[in-house]
Amino acid sequence: MDTNIEHYDFQAKETGPHLLVFGAIHGNETCGPKAIEKIMGQLKSGELELKKGRVTFVPLCNPRAYKQNVRQTEMNLNRVFKKHGNPQAYEEHLANALIPFVDQCDYFLDIHSFTAEGNPFVIQKNEDKVTDAFAKIVGPMTIMFSATDTYKGNSESVDGKTLGYAQSVNKTAVLVECGQHLDPNAPIIAEQAIMNSFIHLSLVAIPSDHVQPSGHLFVLxxxxxxxxxxxxxxxxxxxxxxxxxxxxxxxxxxxxxxxxxxxxxxxxxxxxxxxxxxxxxxxxxxxxxxx
Ligand SMILES: [Zn+2]
Structure with missing residues (x-):
């Protein structure tokens, strides 16, 4: 099965944190690929320069679903995101192909959009100060804490979600839900999330001492x-x-x-x-x- 994952690496001379950015874990969520394409264009043209560290972009985590403009082909990739010893479904093969990217990064930004009407929000799973700080700078003012016990009955420690996997391998990870799938603002929210992550991790020469937005609403x-x-x-x-x-x-x-x-x-x-x-x-x- 062809699960070669298109990915792009940008590395500065100076060492620093390694950020991983995922788009289109769900094939019909186009804000991530759009924002990634725009920022990669700026990095390639020199308009934006990486001062330190490394960024890996995976614009299309589920390329087949993306081509069909559907959420998934056989299974929800964000419910089977763990290592599969004997992968069957296309998304299980994808999970196996995508997991090494998470294993290699320090910080992980997973970009999504949603079907219901509503405002953008950030999801975090880890409850530690480094993750808290990362979640707060992404952009949206609402931060949701993904429950650990949502999938009761699943005996495995990993819940099959990207954030659950990242937690199991001690990565600092947040997921941003940029708005309704077709909201013209969603790619802008996604772009800001990537840029804010760059600034927060001092990957670009933009001062990171900008005033942090206040008034976050934290929902469990x-x-x-x-x-x-x-x-x-x-x-x-x-x-x-x-x-x-x-x-x-x-x-x-x-x-x-x-x-x-x-x-x-x-x-x-x-x-x-x-x-x-x-x-x-x-x-x-x-x-x-x-x-
Ligand atoms: Zn999604």
């Missing part, structure tokens, strides 16, 4: 609601990050049982079009203990 992803076997319907067209109040009805199951908010918090990444048995929406709470 706590629960996943799976669409019941008998289907169901959301009570309204929830947007990502809509607030919910404890006891509020969020959705009805196919046999009209209400699904209520178990606590005050937020509705995350609702998918009204989810099939029975699929991820329907997530629930989150504000994270107060963030420093």
């Amino acid at each position: 992803e706590r629960d996943m609601v799976v669409k019941p076997a008998n289907g169901g319907e959301l009570v309204k067209a929830w947007r990502h990050m809509d607030m919910m109040t404890k006891g509020e009805v969020l959705a009805f199951t196919g046999d009209n049982q209400p699904i209520t908010a178990p606590y005050d918090g937020y509705v995350l990444l609702p998918k009204s079009w989810a099939e029975p048995g699929q991820e329907w929406f997530f629930l989150g709470v504000q994270k107060h203990d963030f420093l």
